[in-house]
Amino acid sequence: MSPKKRALMYLGLFSIVVGVIFFYTSLYEVEEKESNTKVVIAVSQTPLSAPFFVAKRLGYFQDEGLDVILIPCDGGVACTEMMLNSEVDYATASESVLMFQSFKHHDLSLLVSFAESYNDLKLLTLEPLNIRSVKDLEGKKIGVIKGSASEFYFDSVLISNNLKSLNLEKVYLEPSDLVPALLSYRVDAISSWEPMGYKADVLSATKVLNLGNSSIYQLSFNLLALKNHLEQATDDEPVRVLKALDSAVDWINSNPDVAMKSVATSLNLSVDQVAWSWKDLQFRVSLGNALFSNIQLQARWATERGLVENDPPDFREVFYPNPFRQLVASRD
Structure with missing residues (x-):
């Protein structure tokens, strides 16, 4: 065999070997990708949900073998409704939303809290309305979000000012309607969470006043799921979700300024707006x-x-601690 033919033969064999290696490598990558557990999470569009945006952006979910889809929703009530309607596997919501929904749905479970704030809720009014204190809300219309932290915070403000029986009208609104209702003077004040306070301050032609008290209520943001989903989940899915969140929280606390900018990008907000809270x-x-x-x-x-009809559930049964316990054990 001539040297030229021998070279061509070796080249052909080499090409076949490379092709086989490439085929099986690609097949392995496809199988590995398909083996990732698909998880759908309804995430409230607020900086409180930062660990989810960071875990997705930095690949922490993927590191845990999870193919996570984040579905945006306007507040914890909407997120929880999506979960109850089987549109998503998990939802983010405040403890107030969990409390209200637990009276109606006994299969709700709380896995973990991932964010807290003493100053996320505010009771806002406009300076021209000449409302300078909580007692000035006598006979006024107050915009609140029914069955949420907004309503609990407002009532807590009344109680802390010894004005529990103050004569006023609650106007139940959707989250997206609170700021427009205030700025158009359809209501005299709103009980709202961020970033609505920022939006009101930026969009208002007049000064926005905060009548609330940051020390009376600690808001927590939590991860919820239906007990049936948790019991049927395979391959320690809930634990892996929590591990990804744990990694994201560590990164946020180590890189607060970078994290803030990343969250602003995820929420399509300005950095100034996220920095506000x-x-x-x-x-x-x-x-x-x-x-x-x-x-x-x-x-x-x-x-x-009288905001609920049924007897309260045993909240010890609402807490679903096993995934968190496994997370803590894995840290050691």
Whole structure:
């Protein structure tokens, strides 16, 4: 065999070997990708949801073998409704939303809290309305979001000012309607969470006043799921979700300024808008007695105010601690 033919033969064999290696490598990558557990999470569009945006952007979900789809929703009530309608596997919501929904849906489960704030809720009014204190809300219309932290915070402000029986009118609105209702003077004040306070301040032609008290209420943002989904989930899916969140929280706390800019990009907001409330947020993955006591307190409030019809659930059964316990054990 001539040297030229031998070279051509070796070249052909080499091409075949490379082709086989490429084929099986590609097949392995496809199989590995398809083996990732698909998870759909309804995420409230607020900086409080930062760990989810960061975990998605930095690949922490993927590192845990999860193919996560984040579905945006306008507030925890909407997120939870999507989960209850089986549109998503998990939802983010405040403890107030969990409390209200638990009276109606006994299969709700709380896996973990991932964010807290003492100053996310505000009671806002406009200077021309000449409302300078909470007692000036006598006979006024107050925009609130029914069955949410907005309503609990407003009532807490009344109670803290010894004005529980103040004569006023609650106007139940959707989250997207709160700021427009205030700026158009359809209501005299709104009980709202961020970034609505920022939007009101930026869009208003007059000065926006905060009548609230940042020390009376600690908002927590939590991850919820239906118990049936958790019991049927395979391959420790809930634990892996929590591990990804835990990694994201560590990164946020180590890189707060970069994280803030990343969250602004994820929410399609300006950095200034996220910075408005960023310093008030605390990110940590936890599941403790303080949260349990807060939910019980709110349940008593809702019952006393006639905001719920059924008997309160046993919130010890609402807490679903096993995934969090496994997360803590994996840290050691």
